[in-house]
Amino acid sequence: MPGHHSIRIPIHGFVELDDWEWDIINHAVFQRLRRIRQLALSEHVYPGATHTRFEHSLGVLHIADSLFSTLKAKHEPLLRSAEYGFDDESFARSRRLVRLAALLHDVGHAPFSHTGEDVMPDGSDGQRLDHERYSAELVAEEMKDVIDDHEVNQAGLRITGREVADFYLGRSHIGRKLLLWRELISGQLDADRMDYLLRDAHHCGVSYGTFDLDRIVDTICFVEDKSLESPADLRIGIEEGGTHAAEGLILARYFMFTQVYSHRTRLAFDYHAAEALKLFLRGDTLPTPFTPTGREKYLAMDDWTVGHFIHRGKADRHGDAILGHRHDRCISETSEVASLDELRHHDELLKRLRDIGIDAWEADVSRSWYKPGPSEVQIGQPQSGESVRKAIPLAQVSEIAGRIRDSKMKLIFVPHDAREQANAIKEEAR
């Protein structure tokens, strides 16, 4: 790769970039990520959590490239066989797409990261858009000058921004060769998750999110699901020798979920941030990413612009909550893995509180971007006469991983001043 640049970030040290990638990160669309905090207002709980999507995106590139290199080194003969048909050019193209997708997958984040997704408009399929759809349009349409038209690209692979976007969105026409690598960007063993666990733990000052990244990188492999249920193509797994490292990753996810991502106070500030953003938008949704005007307006929004709005006292009680650290309080929560009765009781209590005029709201952590499990990580067991290992779900070979369940926890919050009244209603309901 032509040129050499490096940026030092926590966790990985120097991240190496070439001229093309250097120009991409200096593009205004990418620079905006310096003004989008990774964990929104989590500094209200963990004061060190002020890191940004800019730093994280570099970290994801670093890990994704390491994982790609291991997979290529281990499986090159198979991938070059007639069955898969890789050659030097398709390897180079795949690696470049993996690096660019890793670097650019988050450029579409709204102010306050995932919190802002609550205010995104619906897509043509009726489902609300997410930051990945915004990233796709921004990469394909607003970064053409630095992707499609860049001289390094023009002299070599001729990749388009749309191709990068289609790759990480998993569009079917990208074909089987590229789909093979997609799990590195979005999957159970993706570089995104590996980086944010380590990075968020580092900045929050907690040790829960640590796991043996080096071992994961060393033991990642393609595996083959030969079960009767689903004779699948290759997918990404971990060699048997890395089982404990995989367990470490799953436990890191679980602890970060319970101790950081679904921390009550953090959830309360997510809510206030989303409500402040709604006021900033005057009740409208975020601008569409599908028109030039919409993208221009969207790119003008970041944590700073909305923060300025809040600081000017325009965000009503939500601004006051943020500025004065006087957040809504949790008055009820189910178990981490709620029972069916708990879920029903939760719904009834929420309705009752609203019926008497309390501005109660719920946090449903099952809708969170962050998930603790269950583990669909695949472990590769050697099979005689085959170059590819057989996939066995981690949950079947690990007692620990098999016991971690996804959280369906629900919490009810009320304004600070309504706590006593809400608690009284809660006691009555009990």
Next chain:
Amino acid sequence: MNTLDRLGIMAEITRRKKGRTGQLGKTSLLKLLYLLQEIHRVPLGYRFTLYTYGPYDAAVMSDIDFADLHGVIRVSYQQEGGYKIEEGPDSGRVSPPSELNEAIAQLVDRFGNMTARELELRSTIIFVAKEARLIQKSVKEIVADVKPKYSAAEIDAAIRELQAMGAIAVPG
């Protein structure tokens, strides 16, 4: 749609699948839910994207796990690989919204006897058909590339079958 409703749908599919050919496992249940959302327009709220193993959303696996934990369904791992799903002892504690009963019945009538392999092909075709409108490639061409384990004849037959039931409108 809330979690309890989705669990009710899983329980109903599992009940109706009983006695039919083809084992119900995690993969086949996931594909059936995909078909329910895409063909029958039931707003389950899942976001499926494409992998080498077909349309997938980890949130479905999370719901299956949750349903198993609470006895709505019973999931067991088979020695030969893959999972088997049966009706759980507490399946009666949840039920789907009544207006969805017809859609679920029709789904199981249409696809309930298929294997995971057959369901994977059909769900991939539907996924591809949604996207093929946007590009200059045929559904068959894309499916053959993404899923080389299926023969051209198998793909053709599945496309015709889905066209006949109105599940895809585009030419193969």
